Amino acid sequence: MKKKIAVVTLILSLMLTFVAFASLEEGDWEQYTDINYESELLPSGVNSSYGSSNKGARGDYIAVATVGLGNEGNGKMAVISSTSSHTYCDRIRMKIYLDKYNESKDTWENIKTFTYDVKSSDVGGNLHLLNEEEIVTVQKGYYYRVRGVHTVYQNGKSENFSTYSKGVLAE
Numbered sequence: 001m002k003k004k005i006a007v008v009t010l011i012l013s014l015m016l017t018f019v020a021f022a023s024l025e026e027g028d029w030e031q032y033t034d035i036n037y038e039s040e041l042l043p044s045g046v047n048s049s050y051g052s053s054n055k056g057a058r059g060d061y062i063a064v065a066t067v068g069l070g071n072e073g074n075g076k077m078a079v080i081s082s083t084s085s086h087t088y089c090d091r092i093r094m095k096i097y098l099d100k101y102n103e104s105k106d107t108w109e110n111i112k113t114f115t116y117d118v119k120s121s122d123v124g125g126n127l128h129l130l131n132e133e134e135i136v137t138v139q140k141g142y143y144y145r146v147r148g149v150h151t152v153y154q155n156g157k158s159e160n161f162s163t164y165s166k167g168v169l170a171e
Contacts, residue, residue: 033162035099035108039145041167047071049168050080053150053161061085065150065161067096069168072135077170079114079134083150083161085127091153092130093117101143101167108145112136143167 042049053065068080081096094116099108114134120127138144148163 033095033097033147033149033164035097035110035147037108037147037164039108039164039167041101041143042169044169044171047168047171049145049166051146051148051163051165053163059152059159059161061089061152061154061157061159062150062161065148065163067146067148067163067165069098069144069146069165071168071170073171075137075140075170077136077138077144077168079136079146080132081114081116081146081148081150082129082131083152084129085152085154088126088128089120089152089154090127091117091119091151092127093151093153094130094132095149096132097147098136098138099145099147100138101145103143111138138170140170143169 048068048070050066050068053062063084063086066082070078070080072078079096079098081094083092083094085092096114097110098112100111102109116130116132118127118130145167146165150161150163152159
């Protein structure tokens with residue numbers, strides 16, 4: 001009887017481990033970024049901000065993860081993101097959030113999300129860097145920032161870093 005309980009317990013634990021891995025693989029991105037993270041609002045005339053994971057020790061797989069926001073003028077913002085690995089890797093994924101500051105509520109609100117996913121086989125086996133840029137039309141007179149979740153996959157394992165820019169005024 002004790003052996004049956006041990007076997008059932010083992011089978012259930014293996015099933016739960018598989019489910020947890022599948023959930024991570026699907027990108028439960030929200031657990032790696034916080035919309036309530038306080039970002040400094042930069043003064044008028046400061047047209048860009050970058051946030052990087054490169055604050056000391058690097059990760060096992062991720063060398064540097066960066067997001068950036070640039071005021072292009074006329075209600076246009078450049079949303080920039082980059083993830084690099086130490087060596088060639090199996091896959092790089094990024095989820096980038098463009099947030100708008102709601103001054104009356106003193107909160108950030110997500111207005112647009114970009115997801116990028118590149119596998120090594122997509123680029124001939126030489127994947128170690130993913131750079132992306134989007135030009136987005138926004139409302140002038142409001143602050144915007146970007147948040148990023150950067151993931152590198154290697155040999156069945158993954159590593160995630162989060163990045164945040166400061167708030168840039170759309171002028």
